[in-house]
Amino acid sequence: MSKQSTVEQVYEAINSGDDGRVCKDIPEQACDHQPKNVTTHIVSLASTKVADGLIDPKLILSWLLSTLGASTFLVGLLVPIREAGALLPQLFTAGALRQLPQRKWAWALGSLVQGISVVGMVLSALFMEGTSAGISILVLLGVLAIARSVCSVSYKDVLGKTVSKSMRGKVTGMAASIASAAVILFGVALASGFFERMDIVLIALGLAATLWIFASIMFTQLEETPGSTEGGGNPLTVAKENLTLLIKDRQLVRFIIVRALLIATALAPPFMVTLNGSDDLSKLDSILGGLGALVLASALASFLSSYVWGWLADKSSRKVLLLSSFVAMLALGATALLGQLELIGQGLLLPALLFVLMIAYHGVRLGRSTHLVDMATAENRAAYTALSNTIIGIILLTGVGFSAIAQYFGNVAVLAVMAVMCLLAGILATGLREVQQVP
Template sequence: MSKAEGVYSALVKRNPEAEQQMPAQVRRNIAPNGLRLVLANALQASGDQTVNASTVLPWLFAALGVPPALTGVLVPIRESGSMLPQAALTPLVLRVRHRKWIFIVGAFVQAAAVAVMAATAALGAGLTAGVVIVAALAVFAFGRCLCSIASKDVQGRTIPKGERGQINGLATTAAGFVAITLGLGIRIIGGEDLSAGQLAWLLATGAALWVAVAAVYIGIREPSGDATPSEPEPRTSQGKTNNWFTQAMKLLREDKPFRHFVTVRSLLLVSSLSPPFIVTLSIQTGAGSLAGLGGFIIASGVAALIGGRIFGPVADRSSKRLMSIGAGAASAIIIATVAVVVLPGFTGEGRLGNLLFIAAYFSITLMHTGVRVGRKTYVVDMAEGDQRTRYVAVSNSALGLILLIVGGLSSLLAIIHIVWALLFLALPE
């Protein structure tokens, strides 16, 4: 047994039956590919913490004196920008035999975009800096779009069913360690009030992490030709493949299981859209101290650390159930938090107020970790080959549009009060 086989077997509960169904060239590389996927995904998730649109970028905008109006577009651009173009890009992706190269290009695009943000944080200020960072964030989202399309294919081609959820969970756990370290570093170095220069170094670290992601991904041995017995050849002909919008609508209309997945996934937005509102609510009610930037990043890291180990194996057993339970629990947490906040005389000041918001942020992020691991595992297991690519791209494009609508409505409600936005997100679950 090779060293990679030993390490992989110690980390992942193997599925011998599923492995035997994979082609011989895939079976030989399951362990080294699995370890590379864990490392690459962990580095990527760690990089995400350095350019988090819910925490780091709003703090940076405040430090640079960017008008508050621009802060409201950060999360929609980050999330929708990485989803909406995917259906349109699918015909191009299907022409590429080795999908890992699409991921590598996307990683380098993200590295370049974050480098621009870092330079702007160090040298810019005011509205101009805000506009440049928002534009760079849009480019960053496009790079993530490429990675999102390709990553599910690469994992489906190289890792058998029954092990994919554990791969996602291990990567999430590793990223949690990094997030905790990052949060502690922020609190030690900058306390509650980081300067723009300090945040510029944080962003520069993120750019370096995405370069490392690309370097790790280059080593993945993706099979030539069919990755599974049902894997079709990439199609290069004109016609149906290129009519991406018609094909997307046909897929949603005629494929009932896929349509059900998209519908259910659209109802899981509570865990992804509510954390920024929790942060804003904590600020409005006077919370400080623990509820600073470092505190929220630490809470996010601990949630990833715990959730990655718990939810990975659960996703391999029943990813559908994991998504449902995670979303329902997130809604209950939001409702309970709102119920406490609206009590007469409540204030975020003091230790109890701080702990409430950190606990709420941690709990929702933990549930989001479960939903995310379950969703990724479910969509990879739904189909094989190019059909998997279409499922990922069309579902993400549809969710990008839904995210814009739901995000816009929740933002409008937030103008009245943050509480109404949170309740709006929680009730559909």
């Protein structure tokens, strides 16, 4: 069987049942390359998503720094650097990226830099320890986060140019499901106890680096039609122009508010897990089986739900945001109630609720991504993406407020507040347009 026929079969399998809905909202030249482009997107995106799971800063890098003897303060900087660093630069990088007729090269470079950064992390872990290892890995994570911001801005723009509207959610959903299956195996290996702990973590980081570099090479094979380069220029000027979009487009404002409220789905897991008082990072080494269980819960939720969420998002990303908001509200509300009643530690209640929340979390990710791509046009897609991500990055920096609430009022109070946030997000999502409907 030839390579081309395999590509064609993959495309036909994904596109089954949608024969009449091809070539929507993409350049005419891109229609002839749909099988190749769809397959390239899936392979490249799945590779980077596996890599993301293998270096998860909330779990894997936290354990690594703790084991290397870095201070709790340095360990605590991992998630803020990773999340804010990936989002905040985007308002400024969007203008520069607009100067590229083919933005696949920006994504490929960003993926390459992420791979090289992780190679540096492996070397730091092998030859450094303590504070020096912690600072080195944090700096490299910062570089990785900035490179990721370039990929984030350019990817949605490239996806919008190279894949038909009726296929985008399925492409990202299938990539997430493939990646989740791989990360599930990683979680099983972590939880099994059959392997030396440091060895498997370093091997995972090495594999992540390889996957990012492979994805970089793969993505260059996309058939991307050169696009408009208007809008590039001085970063501050571009930033000012992008901010005016908040005045011009009320739907964009509503979408950003919904997305901001739904950051609760990303921030809640640590507060859920620490309801039993196991928040001491120094204990990570002794609970590696627990670390594997957390990786498994997240990956299994993604594996079981991502393709379904993606398929639903192609029908109505608005309904996906609405549904995932209410699912998250129920999971967080139930956790807060059971925590208040001191029943959360019984049986499998907490793992089950965490699993449900992660299903909602993946729905939020796929729903917001598909909604943003489909609500925008080819001319403003990069600007919409950058503006939305930068605002969310700033809001994420205020997430330390939840730690203050937990300190004074307890984790139950934090989870209750987050449940209300998800409820408000669901209510506001009802006012979003059905952007998948053809005008």
